[in-house]
Amino acid sequence: MAGEYSSNALIDRNTRSKQSNKRPILNKILFYLLLIVGASTMLIPFLWMISTSLKPDGATMVLPPEFVPNEPTTQNYERVTQQFPMMRFLWNSIVVAVLTTAGQMIFSSMAAYAFARMQFRGRDKLFLLYLATMMVPTQVTMIPQFILIKQFGWLDSYPGLIIPTMFAVFGTFLMRQAMLSIPRELEEAAFMDGANHFQVFYRVCLPLIKPMLAALGIFTFMQSWNNFLWPLIVISNEELATLPLGLSLLQGRWATDWGLMMAGVVISVLPILIVYLFAQKYFIQGMTMSGMKE
């Protein structure tokens, strides 16, 4: 049996070496062809979005479609920003995403320090409670959260949009994992030198978990930027809508004006795309870790 196998292997290798001039090139062409087909599938919708947004009125509804606009124009961008508070949505999205991210990073890294580097009674039980809540989907908590926000008088307000989303347990979990990996000796040395807990946290621990913190920051920013459900629940005043909610309102008003709508979509996608180009590594890391939480 074994002999048969190896003789087969011998034949295989012989035939292969004869073909070796042609096969690899053919394989390579096929390989890159597949990659290009895949990449095109991913890119065409984005290109189509940009192309549509640059077409003058009426040029979207032609057959065959113009892939590159014959007369490119920025009139859709002018219309969508003048007739619709698009810039207001953009501003709201920036405020909400920046503050949510800052809050999430600060509060979860601080709590993580307590969970990972301090001793107190009931610590592990409390953390287990945190972990247990991670299994509960947001759809369960959103109804009481809405009632709470209403009681606080935070409906249609920035605090209502921002504060409840700042305490996602995932952040604390992730930061604790990172902090656990820091060797004890480092902080002991700092305490010997008379440092207090805040100094140890800020000067010793944070610098060491910077990459993780960055990944959490990027991940939170993206989640907040793209969040639709929570703004949909909390905001009814158009002036306070974030971009995803704003786009859905845009759709409600100009459902068939595709040039205008695609201009709105481009405005909403561009900022996160720019961040992505510069911090790609952290996006991928953040998303991978978010998968690990379950």
Next chain:
Amino acid sequence: MVGMTRKKTLFWLCVFLLPNLLGFLTFIGAPIVSSLVISFTDWDLLGEIEFIGFDNYIRLAQDPEFWVSFRNTIFFILGYIPLVLIFGLSCALLLNKQMKFRAFFRATFFLPVITSWVAVSLVWKWLYNPEYGLINYALSTIGIAGPEWLNDPNTAMIGVILASAWKDIGFVMVLFLGGLQNISPSFYEAASIDGAGKARQLWNITIPLLAPTTFFVTIISLINSFQVFDQVMIMTGGGPGGSTEVMVQNIYNHAFRYFDMGYASAMSWILFLVIFLFTWIQMKFQDKGAH
């Protein structure tokens, strides 16, 4: 002295833990408990809260709309999961080697993942446009009369599935790439000495050794896809004729359109149970793997 340091420790503990703990208890802990309580009541936010025991859950079991949304969600999952697994794995296999433009291709496949569901849904809605959309135009060039896509109850959910898979393939790809990196190259060396071709290697080494990742990705995708909402809300709003109405949308409607808080909460707990079941399966499996 000891009392002093103790007090100090307590002080620092409060500084570090309290802000997060208060936020956690207020916006996560308390809502979970109250959601469970509300699910046993009849409450429209304005009137009295009336405890009605298990009535909401009984009503749920007999509510045809709930079962329609459940069935639609399952239909979504059955289409979506195989697509993201097959294409996510294919992309990961293509990118799992040193080559030119690797970073470019990876970034491109990941691009839809960073884009919001709302943006993706609007773009796809335009692609699906029966008259002027790109997809039906492409079909017409090869002589196929494209369907009405989102306007037709028979194809609307398929449209939602394709767009959702397109958005998430990059995410699944990244998870698979992580799994592929954990397979030791020595397996492949041994196999190629034995004369196993690429296809055999894929079938006999890569796929079996990737099983834990595949399992993990499947569970994650299951949990996520039970919560499908944004894309349905934007692309179809649940229509036409309720053909794409999903569970979370049903919860949303009952809570924030009809203000039937008790009933909506009960539904959300059923959703939790389903998700919990899969989380539990995964934890069970992981324990086994560890021992």
